[in-house]
Amino acid sequence: MIWYMIGLILFLGLFSGFFFLWKLPLIPLTANSERVPPLSIIIPARNEELSLPALLKSIQQQSIEPLEVIVVDDESTDNTAHIAEEFGATVLSASSANLSQKGKSAACWMGAQKAKGDWLVFLDSDTRFVHRDALRSIADVYLKKNQNGLFSIQPFHETEKAYETISVVLNIMVMAGLNRFSLLKDKLPHRGAFGPFLLTTRLQYEKSGGHQVILDSHMDDIELARLYKSKNWPVSVYGGKGSIHFRMFPEGISQLVNGWTKSLLQGAEGTHPLVHLSIGMWITGVIMISILVILSVVYYSSLLAVLLSLCAYLLYCFQFRWLMNKVGRFPLWTMVFPFFFVIAFIGLYIWAFVQVHIIKKVKWRGRDIKT
Template sequence: MGPELIVLSLGALHWLISLRMFAALRACGRDRESGAALLEKLSIIIPARNEAHHLPRLLDSLRSQTAAPLEVLVVDDDSTDGTAEVAAAHGATVIQSSPLPAGWRGKSWACEQGAARARGELLMFLDADCWFESGGLEAVLARYPGGAFSVAPYHRVEKPYEELSAFFNLIMIAATVPVNLLGQCLLIRREDYQLGGGHASVKDKILENVCLANKLREAGVRTSSTTGKGTLAFRMYPDGLPSLIAGWTKGFAAGAAATPRSTLILISTWISGLILGLFGCLITPWALLIYLAFAVQLAAMLRRIGNFSSLTALFYPLPLFFYIAVFVRSLGGAGKTVKWKGREVNAG
């Protein structure tokens, strides 16, 4: 067998195996007749540290839904930018966080306080940089299967540098959906939340969603997740390339360590195929077929998770090598301590 056939055969095998990743990115879960019945039981808890620029979009999206939840709580985590005033002006109930106790992460502490003050039987923890599409809140509730349920927001890209998040977001979702939990939007019954120990059980973890999922499953609580296209959206790291690098570096290595081995093998196989499509051209021009096949597959994947440009898929080596560079960076000292929202985050 000549080198051309070896390259083409390996590339085809990797491409076919990677279809499992594509399948994982579909929306999961069956809709109820309506999610409206759950709204009167729902407390939305938004941990917020210096989120004055994000909160209006989220809170306005909640106010524009067809019906309102029982309450919307914003836990102001020692912000310095007017977060509390903005939240109150947009109709939320503001909870001023108590000082951060030793051994706690800021987000987990804010979530724990919000849950303690919430009146609803159903709790939704929601990041401030998310927002709901029209009818999106009811659609998420209609898909809720019980237990702990998270939604991966649809990634809205507005600036060219944000295209560099393509592989980060894609791999994050592929490693999570449909059985693990994401941190941007978590829906859970209060009794299940308490059964798993709440955020107190993961108070010192930088990837609190991953660790909380494990705690909940140990307590017998079902965990599940789905993609959020058409229901929930977000824009990641709009403050520039440095914040994007710092954000993805934070806890990157810990996230890889928490990913199931079978999923890591699948992701590694896919990335190997992408690299083969690129460097195989040094062996045979026929490898261009492999490159284009992976570019088309990547474009289809990205369409399910965000409005990424088709050029990002066509010229995928640029975001791919950026992903690898940040991953390698996270393995060193840069991945252990990161400055994030005015706090030094130690991920070690």
């Protein structure tokens, strides 16, 4: 009887991995000649001297030229402002703004106030366009949506060092947590948006109140989506593979831990119970099959048990590879260790809970953020 129960749990776990992230829409490559309204690109930046050059260079290479590129220097202590000026961007100093709050939302609001474009594009500093028609392709999709609502993209994650692969499960959960990409598609209530790339018309941004309403939030993607939904405006979300990529936390594992900690718990709020359940079942399946493989090999109860457990484990490995290919480019070897990456995800989630609910403070870019 117990083996039937184990088999059922493993099956449900495998099914759940398909359930919560079945299909992710991407930006199709186009180069239409339809006129794109003047757009302003606003980049909030705090100590981003390593990431900013790749983004600004990719903007310069785009087939459509933005009206302006505004970099809001959020009290950086490195060469962020100097690098932005070298690329011809307009640099604003957040320290000169008379705002009660600091951080990304305040920097975005400051940039939006100075921007002149009909469209506003908010970009994180670690993103980059991957081909010359990326921005035009995005604009074409937004034009087809009648320039209506909040348009967001989660960049495709590029990794270079081994420690960066720790983000793989977290990236998967970020996608799954919006309730939009499951097997049920539009039958679940949608939530949130993706903060690294946000596009909106100036008119709707101003009518919604924009970042001014959410100055005390470091989760502008979730809060802006709520603002737009309160106005009955659509919130569109896409995957960035082939259009916008990023390299998360290139400065080391400490940056990775702090970066995920400041957003992990709030990002999980509002995820539908069915999606939560499917994520829990998938994690349970990964852990259970990993333990079964170890036990079957160590105790070698029977050759059949070893072969069956290994076959089930390989199914989870291939599914893990299928999931990670949706969100980023990770080394091939990562697919063999789903247990390790799931445990890393659980560890970061527990640490985030301690920071947010017990310590009530998280650290990011040398700045303490009270929770």
